[in-house]
Structures are given as structure tokens and as C-alpha cells.
């Protein structure tokens with residue numbers, strides 16, 4: 001966790017903005033805080049990046065319209081209908097990666113179902129060594145410790161089920177129309193809204209624990225995304241036209257995921273994959289799959305009974321168990 005020496009100045013600006021009932025000029029704020037108008041402008045920009053909604057109007061100045069909702073353990077745990085997911089919820093202001101944090105805690109003995117959340121990540125990890133964009137206060141960065149009695153080859157199913165849980169929540173609680181891009185990306189109108197990174201630890205035969213990392217773009221605005229993500233990523237706020245409570249969403253995802261996880265332990269793979277298939281519409285899409293350094297080109301035929309992707313390639317049918325899929329041409333439209 002870090003703090004910046006600009007923190008107290010931002011706090012003072014916030015206090016001054018809160019004291020005003022409406023607009024207050026940059027000049028007056030500057031006088032109050034002993035700063036120039038230009039510094040006030042820069043600090044207002046910082047506050048906006050932290051999730052504060054501040055209106056700015058020429059000649060009138062600034063007005064604080066809304067403060068961001070902080071992640072809150074009580075809000076998440078109150079009425080949470082899970083048996084063991086979320087029994088302990090840890091929240092940090094800033095970590096390098098919630099997956100790294102949870103992994104370290106799991107090595108020290110943290111229990112199954114413990115949840116690790118952060119307001120920001122300095123080194124959010126994506127799949128295949130990519131970086132996960134993790135601005136403060138806007139999104140969900142959550143890692144969950146699982147101690148499944150599963151052989152390592154079945155661990156990828158956990159990512160599939162976590163993405164299914166998110167898709168079901170987006171559909172049933174927020175009225176969105178999500179698609180699952182194999183193995184575990186959640187898309188809305190073709191743009192990524194959630195990514196999942198499962199990291200396992202254990203012996204060749206048995207998994208000791210899995211850290212299941214879930215990143216959901218919640219209240220981040222399109223214009224605040226890096227340029228390279230603006231065309232390929234979206235958020236709940238962008239799709240719904242209003243902000244969403246992150247505490248509520250964390251709660252709903254835990255409640256949706258726990259029963260799926262328990263059903264997997266009971267061997268209900270087929271039913272679970274059928275549910276996954278309801279959001280999987282990649283059949284007929286032309287894809288490039290990178291698997292262990294090789295690129296395979298093919299057309300998606302479907303999923304097998306273990307959740308592997310079945311491709312039709314020039315060399316014949318091919319099953320892919322893990323890998324990264326790039327879609328050259330979608331067969332379905334959003």
C-alpha cells in the first residue's frame with residue numbers, strides 16, 4: 001500500500017468542495033488552500049481519476065456531485081448468502097496484484113473462500129503475462145482462494161465457471177446480454193467487460209490451492225481507458241448508462257459462483273458446461289489459437305465434455321485444452 005505526499009492537499013480540497021453547497025470558483029478554492037488556480041485544476045483532475053464526480057463550468061468553477069463508493073467489508077458480507085465464500089473479506093487500498101497477495105496468504109494457510117480485494121493494483125496481471133488495467137476506485141479486482149479436490153487438468157474448469165458466474169450475474173441482475181469467449185472472457189457487445197486469471201499451486205497429481213482472480217470493469221468510463229482498450233473493452237457503467245455499486249456486484253458474483261463451484265465438486269460437469277454453453281456462441285467463428293507457442297488456425301466446432309475447445313483445422317479436428325484465442329471472424333453478431 002502506498003500514499004502520496006499530495007494526499008493531504010487532496011483531502012483539503014475535498015473538504016473545501018464538500019463545504020460548498022454548489023459551485024465554487026477555482027480562485028476561491030485557491031485562496032482557501034493557498035494554491036494557484038492551475039494547481040486546483042490539476043487536483044480536481046486527480047480527484048476525478050479517483051472516482052469523484054465533479055462538475056466544472058466556465059466562470060462558475062467546480063461542484064462536487066458525487067463521491068465514489070468505497071469497497072466495504074460489511075457491505076459485502078451483510079446478508080451474503082454463501083456458506084464459505086466471503087467468510088473473510090480482506091480489502092486493501094492498493095496492492096501490486098490481488099492474485100499475488102492472495103497467493104502469498106494461501107501459502108501462509110489462508111482458508112478456502114477468503115476474498116482479497118483492492119481499490120487499485122499497480123501490477124494487475126492479465127493472462128499470458130499481459131497487464132490488467134487497474135485504475136483506482138472504479139473497478140473490481142478480486143482474488144478468491146480455492147482448495148478444490150481436483151486433478152490439475154480440471155483446474156481450467158474453475159476459470160470457465162467463474163466466467164459463467166459473472167455472465168449470469170450480468171444477465172439476471174443487470175439485464176445485460178453477455179457472451180463468453182472461451183476460455184473465460186466475458187464480453188458485452190463484443191467488448192471485454194471481465195477477465196479471469198486462475199493460478200494454481202500444488203503437486204503433479206493434486207492441486208493444493210488455486211487463486212482465482214476476477215477483474216470486472218465496473219464504473220470506468222470509456223474515455224478513461226487507455227487508447228488501445230477503447231475499442232475492445234467496456235464497463236457496466238458504459239453499457240447501463242449509470243454507475244453500479246461494486247460492493248453489491250462483488251456480493252452477487254460470490255453468491256453466483258459458490259454453488260457452481262460446489263456442483264463441480266459433486267461431479268456435475270455436464271450440467272455446468274451446458275450452462276456455460278448458453279453464453280458461448282463461438283461455433284462457426286474463425287479463430288487463431290496460441291497453444292504452447294504454436295498458432296493453430298481453425299473454425300470453432302464447439303466444446304467437448306471437459307470444456308476443451310474443438311476446432312476444425314485443415315489438418316483435421318483438433319482439441320485445445322488451454323490457450324489464447326484470437327477471433328478473426330465472429331460467426332454471430334451481438
Ligand code: BTN
Pocket residue numbers: 096097098099100121123124125126127128130132140141142143185194195196197213214215216
Ligand atoms: C485476463 O487477461 O483476461 C485476466 C485478467 C485478470 C485480472 C484480475 S484483477 C484481479 C486479479 N488480480 C490480478 O492481478 N489479476 C486478476
